[in-house]
Structures are given as structure tokens and as C-alpha cells.
Amino acid sequence: MxxxxxxxxxxxxxxxxxxxxxxxxxxxxxxxxxxxxxxxxxxxxxxxxxxxxxxxxxxxxxxxxxxxxPGTEATEAAPLAxxxxxxxxxxxxxxxxxxxxxxxxxxxxxxxxxxxxxxxxxxxxxxxxxxxxxxxxxxxxxxxxxxxxxxxxxxxxxxxxxxxxxxxxxxxxxxxxxxxxxxxxxxxxxxxxxxxxxxxxxxxxxxxxxxxxxxxxxxxxxxxKNEGGGHGDIEHRAALIAPHEIERAVVNLLRLEDPRIAMVFCATRATVNRLHSNLTERGFSAVALSGELSQAERTRALQSLRDGRARVCVATDVAARGIDLPDLGLVIHAELPRDPETLTHRSGRTGRAGKKGISTLLVPYSRRRLAERLLFAAKVNATWGPAPSAETIRAKDNERLAVQALTVTEEESGDDEMAMARTLLETRTPEQVAAALIRTLRGPLPAPEELSEGNDRPRRDFGDRDGSAPGAAPRAPRPEGVWFRASVGRDGNADPRWLLPFLCRRGHVTREEIGRIRILDTETQFEVAQAAATRFASAARKAEGEDAHIAVEIMDPAAVQSFTPRPAGGPGRSGPRAGYGPRPAGTGFRPAGGDRGHGDRPQGGRYQGDRFGGDRGGYGPRRAAGGPARRPRD
Missing domain, CATH: 3.40.50.300 (P-loop containing nucleotide triphosphate hydrolases)
Incomplete structure (x- = not known):
């Protein structure tokens, strides 16, 4: 029309x-x-x-x-000037x-x-x-x-x-x-x-x-309204990543898609500054956009994107509305937006004026549920998958470089260029010359990042705890997990209040994927869900941060110590308490929202038995003086 x-x-x-x-x-x-x-x-x-x-x-x-x-009679409208x-x-x-x-x-x-x-x-x-x-x-x-x-x-x-x-x-x-x-x-x-x-x-x-x-x-x-929900010209994706690999995933997404202009959204100014510096160091032509910049600095940043001097804009949500860059082909949510409206407006920076665009949400394993709720509230159907690997990017580079090399060789060459080519072929084979051309074309490209293995695993594939109603048929027992050991025990002040967050960070798993935890004198033995064991083992080998001195390795099943409950009536208690004791065989792992249970506790209130934990963040038994344990911070 x-x-x-x-x-x-x-x-x-x-x-x-x-x-x-x-x-x-x-x-x-x-x-x-x-x-x-x-x-x-x-x-x-x-x-x-x-x-x-x-x-x-x-x-x-x-x-x-x-x-x-008001109150006067309208006259017939004249044609517009x-x-x-x-x-x-x-x-x-x-x-x-x-x-x-x-x-x-x-x-x-x-x-x-x-x-x-x-x-x-x-x-x-x-x-x-x-x-x-x-x-x-x-x-x-x-x-x-x-x-x-x-x-x-x-x-x-x-x-x-x-x-x-x-x-x-x-x-x-x-x-x-x-x-x-x-x-x-x-x-x-x-x-x-x-x-x-x-x-x-x-x-x-x-x-x-x-x-x-x-x-x-x-x-x-x-x-x-746009039928079907979401913007029809935007392809929405969600990539599961390890929490500490956000910046690496951003690099790989930029390298794989290679858009004319890309926008990377962060939640805070500090994150914008850090990510902008890292991308610049890796060879990307990037600008930053946040509320702390003056209007002149913002204008220069946007102009550099429009005239091609910069290709990546790292921004807070100040740029989620009103920024119109016609060639913007990729939006990356490096940090999850605060609400569905912000998700919609961030994504809406691409796919404008009839052009197609891609909006990719980077989702740490532990925040998948939040991401799913955001997408549902925004009425967006996203395709879930892993972040692009280094191998995928190298394969894509080979395709692009082959096309680029053919385009270069098809251009008409001058006499000087042909003379130089003949001179080169006198001392080098055609394969060596072609390889040198490919190497030259590949040189300016930032190197792809290696990501953890198994980053496309689902968050879990086991069901809920057996909580059937009285008289109902019992559910089938779940399979045992894979046992690992950490080189810290009671002698090193091991405590489930910091052990569980440490294991989740170190192995890129969620709390629901950690099963029983047994703290011994010099080591801690713990169970990981079978579906997450490969990912955990790969990530645990790459120790980083202040806890890098703690070694984590898989155990020989024969070396796993069996659990023996302490007799009732020990010091500090008058008898057995409901909810304490060993886990029945075959009960498996704790699901989200499951009942809260507790392991056995030795003298002095130090945790020793199997960890059951609850979805409210409790990591162990109640305190000796009564009342729930303080919720730890991870």
C-alpha cells in the first residue's frame, strides 16, 4: 500500500x-x-x-x-501547504x-x-x-x-x-x-x-x-502487534556458557557472525569499561557508550560506528532505546536484562527498517531459569545452543578467506604486480604463494577463544525427589553420580557453606547437579550428576582465582568411603532428630524445590555427613544452638 x-x-x-x-x-x-x-x-x-x-x-x-x-465552528479543511x-x-x-x-x-x-x-x-x-x-x-x-x-x-x-x-x-x-x-x-x-x-x-x-x-x-x-510475538526480522538465540567465560563468548560471537556493526549490552558501567578494554586489546575496533560519558563523547562514538571507523559498541541500557544504526546486524546481551521490556528494546536495535538481525542472549548455567522467564514474558521464542567454539570459527574463517582470496585474484592486476608475481614463482611454489596470501588475509582477525567443553549440556536430566503421596507407587531410583575429590578437608576448615559455591564456580555446574558431600580430614569427596560430570571434569582442570590451589579430580569408585552414621545421643544432643541420618540408597540428587534434609553432624556441630540442601540456599545442618543456618553468599 x-x-x-x-x-x-x-x-x-x-x-x-x-x-x-x-x-x-x-x-x-x-x-x-x-x-x-x-x-x-x-x-x-x-x-x-x-x-x-x-x-x-x-x-x-x-x-x-x-x-x-474550542466552541467555534470548524471550517472545511484546505489542502496542506x-x-x-x-x-x-x-x-x-x-x-x-x-x-x-x-x-x-x-x-x-x-x-x-x-x-x-x-x-x-x-x-x-x-x-x-x-x-x-x-x-x-x-x-x-x-x-x-x-x-x-x-x-x-x-x-x-x-x-x-x-x-x-x-x-x-x-x-x-x-x-x-x-x-x-x-x-x-x-x-x-x-x-x-x-x-x-x-x-x-x-x-x-x-x-x-x-x-x-x-x-x-x-x-x-x-x-x-507483530503476529507470533517478538520482532519478525530478528532471530533470537540463547547460548549457555560458563559464568566466567562471558567475555570469551562475546569474542567468539563477534568473530563468527562478523557483522558490519554489533552492539554488546552490559548491566553496569564498570562491565562496559572492562569489556570494551578487553575487546580493544584483542583487536576489535570498539567504542563504549554509557551514562558517564559526556554528550560530545557519545556523539563521537556513534559517528565512528556510522562511518565505519568502529564496528562494535559496548553499552549500558542507556543505548537500549533511540539508537538507530541501519547496519547493526548483531545484538549480544553479555549480561541478562533486568526485565522483558529491556530485552525487547535491546534486541530492537537490530532488525530495523526491514533488515534482518540476530539477538543473542548469553546465559550462565545457573541463570537459565531466569533467562527462560525473561524470554517467556517478552513473548520471544529463542533457539538454545552452545556458544560458538574456536573450531567452528576457524571453519567459518576458512570459508570466508577462500571467497576473499578468489575475489582478490579475480581482480585485474597491473604489469608491475604481474612481474612481481612471476619473480615470486621463480623462488616459491604456487602452494607457498597461496598459503602466504591466506596467512596475510587471516592476520588482522582476532584469535577465537577456547571455551569449556560440554557448554551445550542441559542444566540437568534427572527428576524430582521421591515425594509421592502416601499410598502412591514409589518412583524408580535414580542412577548414581560420578564421584570427585577436592584437596581440602576438615584440617583446612572445609565447610559446606563455602564448598558448594566453590564447586559450582569451579565446575560450571548448578547446585542441583551436586549430590552428596563428605568432608574428611584431608579431602572432600562429592558427587556430580552423570549428565554434568564431563563438563565438570573439563572445567575443574582450569583452576583460576584465589582457590586455584585446591585440586579437584575424579575418583576411583573403589576409593569412595562409605557413610556410617554416628550413634544417637552424642555430645550436644539428647537423641535422634527427625530429618537427620544417612540418605536412603538410590535417592539420587536434590532437585530444585525439593524437601530439605540434613546429614549427620559430629561433635562441635561440624558438618560431616551427606549434603541434602534445599532450594532456599541451605547447605548443611542447622546450628547447634537451633535455628536455620545463615544463608551463604556465593
């Missing part, structure tokens, strides 16, 4: 020059005649063309006659949550109204307010800004809202999440009547609906 023919010729020409042959669903919805002259409450997925949508929606307000005053009048006090105001989004909106509206003589200026935090004041005094048709800076200009009299015909709230849900309600209400309360209020938001929670009722009249509700 083409754009409506009643759009001004200047707008039509601007769309054609930008390659817009037909409107996106959200653009078609706002151009529908039912919404003409009315307030709009629009929700649509990120990357769906919302900026151009409300730019088109306000065309009638900017290029047409002013709306009639091709040119805007001379710039004076603004006719339209666009409010955005972040500096990046505001500047991006300014860029989009500038080309959309450029042929109509439109003047668009920005007022955002981090920029010189005096320079913005001078720009406002020169006149503008459209002002785009962030809530705090716009409120400041309104209260100082620099921005006069008297002539505003339309106001747009872009990413309204994000503005409320960031705490801008007071600023928004202060601005909206100063607007004249009549005016249109266009409210655009990815989601419409209760707070947005309440604001719409307060500041909109007879608003048309427009909801543009």
Missing part, C-alpha cells in the same frame, strides 16, 4: 529520497482517516518506524491551518526520555521536513543551555528534547509554548520508568488549547493509561 496521495508534495519527495515506498503498519495506522485531527495513543514494537509515523501524523498540524478554538511558514515560536514539541533518542528524532524529522523548509532544534541535557537558548530565539518549527531540559527552558521563558499545535511523548513508558512524571506534567500543564497530544509507547501500563486520560481528549487507541 503506497503512502496517501493527500500528503504534501515536499513530504512525498522526502520519503521517496529516503527509500520509503510504502508505509510500515504503524505509519499506515496513524495516517488512517479515522485519526485525523484526534489525539493518538499508539503502542508498537521498537524499530517499527514510530518516529516517521508521528512525523507524518503531525503534518496536518504543521502544514495546515490552525485548529479552531508544501512549505512551512517562517520559523518563529515552535509549532510542535517532541519529548523523548534520553539524549540519544532526542538527537535521533531530530535527525529523522529534519530530513522529513527538510524540503518543506522545516527547522528542527534539540534541547537536551549535557549540551550548552545558552547555545540552545540562542537557537530558540532564532525560531524553530519543531523542538525535540528531554523532559528536564525542556522544563528548564519553559520555566525560564526561553521556550514559549503559546503557539504549539501538537506535542508528542515518545517512549512514554521509559520516561515514567526514569522518574520524569513531574517534569512531563509541568510541561503538559503549560500547553495551550487547542492542541493535539500524540502518545507513543512500546507498552501501555497502568501509569501510561492514567496519563492518557488526564492529558488527552477523545484519543484514538492504536495497537500494532
Amino acid at each position: 503506497p503512502f496517501p496521495s493527500d500528503l504534501p508534495a515536499s513530504i512525498q519527495l522526502a520519503l521517496t529520497e529516503r527509500g520509503y515506498n510504502e508505509p510500515t503498519p504503524v505509519q499506515a495506522a496513524v495516517l488512517d482517516g479515522a485519526g485525523a485531527g484526534r489525539d493518538l495513543l499508539v503502542s508498537a514494537q521498537t524499530g517499527s518506524g514510530k518516529t516517521v509515523a508521528y512525523g507524518l501524523a503531525m503534518a496536518a498540524d504543521l502544514l495546515g491551518a490552525p485548529a479552531p478554538l 508544501d512549505r512551512l511558514p517562517a520559523a518563529g515560536t515552535p509549532l510542535a514539541l517532541v519529548i523523548a526520555p534520553t539524549r540519544e533518542l532526542a538527537l535521533q528524532v531530530k535527525t529523522e524529522l529534519s530530513w522529513l521536513y527538510g524540503r518543506a523548509g522545516g527547522r528542527v532544534i534539540s534541547c537536551v541535557g549535557g549540551m550548552d543551555p545558552m547555545a540552545e537558548r540562542r537557537e530558540l530565539s532564532r525560531g524553530a518549527h519543531i523542538v525535540v528534547g528531554t523532559p528536564g531540559r525542556l522544563r528548564d527552558h519553559v520555566e525560564r521563558g526561553n521556550l514559549k509554548p503559546d503557539t504549539l499545535r501538537v506535542v508528542v511523548l515518545d517512549e512514554a513508558d521509559e520516561m515514567l520508568d526514569l522518574g520524569f512524571r513531574e517534569e512531563l506534567e509541568a510541561i503538559l500543564d503549560t500547553l495551550p488549547d487547542p492542541h493535539r497530544t500524540l502518545l507513543f509507547s512500546a507498552t501501555v501500563p497502568r501509569e501510561i493509561a492514567q496519563m492518557a486520560r488526564s492529558y488527552q481528549r477523545d484519543a484514538q487507541r492504536i495497537e500494532v
Whole structure:
């Protein structure tokens, strides 16, 4: 479906020059005649063309006659003009949550109204307010800004809202999440009547609906959904990794996909700085983007991505909205987003304007459940698998280099180049020359990282603890696990409160994959689920950190010590206590959410027996004085 023919010729020409042959669903919805002259409450997925949508929606307000005053009779609408009048006090105001989004909106509206003589200026935090004041005094048709800076200009009299015909709230849900309600209400309360209020938001929670009722009249509700959930142009993936191999997995993903531009999202500024430094050291042309940077630094970083001087952007969620890089083909979630909305907006940086993109979630083994809940809440179907291995990347490199080498050799060579080639072939074989070419092409590529073996294993493949109702048939016993030993025991102050987190970190397993733990004088014997044993053994050999001196190795089954419970009535207790004692044969491992049990305890309250643990984080018996053990921190 083409754009409506009643759009001004200047707008039509601007769309054609930008390659817009037909409107996106959200653009078609706002151009529908039912919404003409009315307030709009629009929700649509990120990357769906919302900026151009409300730019088109306000065309009638900017290029047409002013709306009639309340109580006066409306006259027949005249055709829209091709040119805007001379710039004076603004006719339209666009409010955005972040500096990046505001500047991006300014860029989009500038080309959309450029042929109509439109003047668009920005007022955002981090920029010189005096320079913005001078720009406002020169006149503008459209002002785009962030809530705090716009409120400041309104209260100082620099921005006069008297002539505003339309106001747009872009990413309204994000503005409320960031705490801008007071600023928004202060601005909206100063607007004249009549005016249109266009409210655009990815989601419409209760707070947005309440604001719409307060500041909109007879608003048309427009909801543009993508069938099947998620963005149709984005391929979602989830990769299981070891917790300490996040940076290595990021390197391998960048190397495998080799996108024109990639964005890597982290949760904190500290992580952004560390990951940016590591990628730069490995040979990637990367820039960092976080809230601690000045606006000038952010602008330079984004410009380096657009002009090809940088290919990777490591950013906090400050870049999750409003960053529009047309060639961005890969989004990596190095750390899990805090909520489904953030996941949606991070992923929405790719797959824009009809182009395909990939969004990959890096999921440590212990956080798979959280990742699954995030994906479910965001209505995203992700393909699960391992992070790309070094072997996979080398194979992909061979394919690319073969094509690249053939492309180079097919280019027409000059006489000097041919003479040099003949000289080389006099002293070297063709195979040696070809190998040298491949080596030269491979040289600039960052080396792939070796990841732990078995990183595609499921988190567990054994069922729940036998907790059948009375009278029900007992469940089949589960298989025994694989026994390992650690070179620390009671003499080394071994305690399950720190042993269990240590084993999980060292072996890249979850708590549910650790079975019985037996602390002896000079060593600790423990059981690992069979499905996780290969992964555990591979990871445990690579000792890192302050506990690297503790050796972990697989045991000969004949060397596993049997468990002998202590007699009841020992020192410190008057008799047997319910829930204590040896584990019945064949009960297997503790599942998530299973009943909490306890092992036997020797004199002095030191743990010695089998570990049962619970999903609440308890790692051993109760204290001698009674009450649950303190929850350890891992």
C-alpha cells in the first residue's frame, strides 16, 4: 500500500529520497482517516518506524491551518501547504526520555521536513543551555528534547509554548520508568488549547493509561502487534556458557557472525569499561557508550560506528532505546536484562527498517531459569545452543578467506604486480604463494577463544525427589553420580557453606547437579550428576582465582568411603532428630524445590555427613544452638 496521495508534495519527495515506498503498519495506522485531527495513543514494537509515523501524523498540524478554538465552528479543511511558514515560536514539541533518542528524532524529522523548509532544534541535557537558548530565539518549527531540559527552558521563558499545535511523548513508558512524571506534567500543564497530544509507547501500563486520560481528549487507541510475538526480522538465540567465560563468548560471537556493526549490552558501567578494554586489546575496533560519558563523547562514538571507523559498541541500557544504526546486524546481551521490556528494546536495535538481525542472549548455567522467564514474558521464542567454539570459527574463517582470496585474484592486476608475481614463482611454489596470501588475509582477525567443553549440556536430566503421596507407587531410583575429590578437608576448615559455591564456580555446574558431600580430614569427596560430570571434569582442570590451589579430580569408585552414621545421643544432643541420618540408597540428587534434609553432624556441630540442601540456599545442618543456618553468599 503506497503512502496517501493527500500528503504534501515536499513530504512525498522526502520519503521517496529516503527509500520509503510504502508505509510500515504503524505509519499506515496513524495516517488512517479515522485519526485525523484526534489525539493518538499508539503502542508498537521498537524499530517499527514510530518516529516517521508521528512525523507524518503531525503534518496536518504543521502544514495546515490552525485548529479552531474550542466552541467555534470548524471550517472545511484546505489542502496542506508544501512549505512551512517562517520559523518563529515552535509549532510542535517532541519529548523523548534520553539524549540519544532526542538527537535521533531530530535527525529523522529534519530530513522529513527538510524540503518543506522545516527547522528542527534539540534541547537536551549535557549540551550548552545558552547555545540552545540562542537557537530558540532564532525560531524553530519543531523542538525535540528531554523532559528536564525542556522544563528548564519553559520555566525560564526561553521556550514559549503559546503557539504549539501538537506535542508528542515518545517512549512514554521509559520516561515514567526514569522518574520524569513531574517534569512531563509541568510541561503538559503549560500547553495551550487547542492542541493535539500524540502518545507513543512500546507498552501501555497502568501509569501510561492514567496519563492518557488526564492529558488527552477523545484519543484514538492504536495497537500494532507483530503476529507470533517478538520482532519478525530478528532471530533470537540463547547460548549457555560458563559464568566466567562471558567475555570469551562475546569474542567468539563477534568473530563468527562478523557483522558490519554489533552492539554488546552490559548491566553496569564498570562491565562496559572492562569489556570494551578487553575487546580493544584483542583487536576489535570498539567504542563504549554509557551514562558517564559526556554528550560530545557519545556523539563521537556513534559517528565512528556510522562511518565505519568502529564496528562494535559496548553499552549500558542507556543505548537500549533511540539508537538507530541501519547496519547493526548483531545484538549480544553479555549480561541478562533486568526485565522483558529491556530485552525487547535491546534486541530492537537490530532488525530495523526491514533488515534482518540476530539477538543473542548469553546465559550462565545457573541463570537459565531466569533467562527462560525473561524470554517467556517478552513473548520471544529463542533457539538454545552452545556458544560458538574456536573450531567452528576457524571453519567459518576458512570459508570466508577462500571467497576473499578468489575475489582478490579475480581482480585485474597491473604489469608491475604481474612481474612481481612471476619473480615470486621463480623462488616459491604456487602452494607457498597461496598459503602466504591466506596467512596475510587471516592476520588482522582476532584469535577465537577456547571455551569449556560440554557448554551445550542441559542444566540437568534427572527428576524430582521421591515425594509421592502416601499410598502412591514409589518412583524408580535414580542412577548414581560420578564421584570427585577436592584437596581440602576438615584440617583446612572445609565447610559446606563455602564448598558448594566453590564447586559450582569451579565446575560450571548448578547446585542441583551436586549430590552428596563428605568432608574428611584431608579431602572432600562429592558427587556430580552423570549428565554434568564431563563438563565438570573439563572445567575443574582450569583452576583460576584465589582457590586455584585446591585440586579437584575424579575418583576411583573403589576409593569412595562409605557413610556410617554416628550413634544417637552424642555430645550436644539428647537423641535422634527427625530429618537427620544417612540418605536412603538410590535417592539420587536434590532437585530444585525439593524437601530439605540434613546429614549427620559430629561433635562441635561440624558438618560431616551427606549434603541434602534445599532450594532456599541451605547447605548443611542447622546450628547447634537451633535455628536455620545463615544463608551463604556465593
